[in-house]
Amino acid sequence: MSGPVLILGAASDIARAVARSFGEAGHPIQLAARNAERLEDDARDLATRYGVEVTTHEFDALETDSHAGFVAGLPALPEVAICAVGAMGTQTKSEADPQAAIQIMRANYEGPASVLAHLANAMEARGSGTLVGISSVAGDRGRASNYVYGSAKAGFTAFLSGLRNRLSKQGVHVVTVLPGFVKTAMLEGIETPAPLTAEPEEVGAAILKAVRRKTNVIYTRPVWRAVMAVIRNIPEPVFKKTSI
Amino acid sequence: MTELSGWGLFPQIDCRVVRARCEDDVRKAVLAAPLIARGNGRAYGDAALNPGQTLDMTGMDRMLSFKDGMLVAEAGVLLADIIHAFLPRGWFPLVTPGTKMVSLGGAIAADVHGKNHHVDGSFRSCVDWVELMGMDGEVSRVAPGDELFEWTLGGMGLTGVILRAQIRLRPVESSWIVQDSKALTSLTETIDAFEAAMDAPYSVAWIDCTDGPQHGHSILLLGRHARSEDLPADRPKFNLQRRGKIPVPFGMPLLFKGRALQLINSAYWRLKARRAGRALVDWDSYFYPLDGLANWNKLYGRNGFIQFQCVLPRDMAPDGLAKLMAAIAESKQGSVLSVLKRFGPQTSHFSFPMAGYTLAMDFPANERSLALMEQLDKITLAHGGRFYLAKDARMAQAVAKADPRAETFAAMRKETGLAARFASVQSERLGL
């Protein structure tokens, strides 16, 4: 397996680490993000380190009208497409201003689902490929402190699950990635418990492994599976009194 | 705020850490408040700490181009990553310190040396140019011969933030080292052996500084890159497997005291003496024996430890080293690792090396060690020597200023305004 790998939302810390994992494994890389010119140095890095071919592409998750053209315009239909698009926003802003909340919902659900839908159809027609969606444990249960982001991630997780269900018979595999805390720009200045906090490189390695083994759902840092099992199962009357 | 320290875990200071991912992030930080750049935190003391603003450069770690051994990369890339990418293609750093976990920026700022200083010089020897961000947020490209370049190599981050550099790697035929080891029984013998081996590409000695019966015994290791014909036919030319890491818990240091330390040192000597001679050693264990132990810096406990590293000019070295080693033995503080190397001449304005001998040791961070190190300072100065800022955590200002170059460096920083923008706990302590 050494076909091209497309990374959507390629400027994020997680995306950079994912690109390195696949570059090291010898895959040509397609980096896509807004303001694609800022991906140039990352593209040179991948090419220099691993001697793989790298292209950069302009891509805006919120401009869903452009997605069909974007997919059609890629130099090759990727073997693996990884969607790392997302925006955390701030819960207080989302509460005060529903318009701001909508932007968060679109960036974490509508945009990613739209572009993956186009890629899914193309891969289905070809009869092979892998789609990877980076969602979040925040989608496992809505919490007061970030339910706008969480709800969009919940939608995205459900979308990926349905897509997997539909495409499994068509030779296309879907991986859902549920990171907990990851040391990225998103979490800068926020203290998180060390055992629950992954390095971006761990996420990159975990995704490469999941793609190869055709795993369905991965929690980066496996303890999160247990943590979320507990959180999901707290009865609602109790949960509403907590501040997790 | 984050509690930060250098590799020696002493001192530990609350710092506001800002992470840079691109040039704009650096500019924002430089224009915002005084700061010091930080690489991978392998300097032992307080050189990469600034409570107001410490700029973490490890997010800027892109390799930008590579051609015929010439690599352009961002300052945060680690030597380990460079080796991982290019050793399989037949290239190795021209100069490397005893750990591969240093950043390119850190290697430039400290102008690090390796076991080959006597033939190849310091890290500067492989640097074609450096891109540096000054206090106004402007980037300038400086090259050997430029004043700012000469101050930056060895300038400990106090001349600006290093963004990118072009370095030259050395071609190698394999990832193996042909090592010749010799067991010697006195300091004099050791120095004679170093002098006789001036054209050996790599040389380093481990020397017993305890007050045990083997005081002054040493193991001298000479090395060179193995050529194809040095390898047995079944040996892969390039072996890049990453070694597993042995974790080290807090609190082991109790073992490393007094009599136990003597025993460890002499047992080590006897073991190595028995195996003296030629061997084929893999690059990782030859250059980076300590990297195989994860967090070995925790060995000394939570209070941390301090390295003492000085260099003595060639003609004063035999006497000075003998006095240093006698003082250490007498203090019974010992040092698990005492390392002796031969340096060639100084190159940059403010870099550590000078033609002569350098001795490096570590001591637990406590009152007795601090007192001992003050004694070692005096002996070093009396013999025309100087100290390595990348290892320092505790020198007095007067000691640092005994090096006439320190005044010139400080004056240059003041005149140009650099002193007001780039500062570390170390530079404040030493008045640089």
Ligand SMILES: Cc1cc2nc3c(=O)[nH]c(=O)nc-3n(C[C@H](O)[C@H](O)[C@H](O)COP(=O)(O)OP(=O)(O)OC[C@H]3O[C@@H](n4cnc5c(N)ncnc54)[C@H](O)[C@@H]3O)c2cc1C
């Ligand atoms: C086990 C071990 C063995 C060692 N062996 C040797 C040896 O054999 N020879 C030797 O010379 N050294 C040796 N050292 C010291 C080490 O090589 C130096 O301290 C080196 O500077 C560490 O690099 P770093 O990236 O970790 O830098 P840091 O420790 O983070 O910083 C060191 C200095 O570099 C500056 N700096 C870092 N990045 C930048 C940047 N982008 N722009 C401007 N300034 C910057 C900092 O301000 C600081 O002054 C050893 C250290 C260890 C832990």
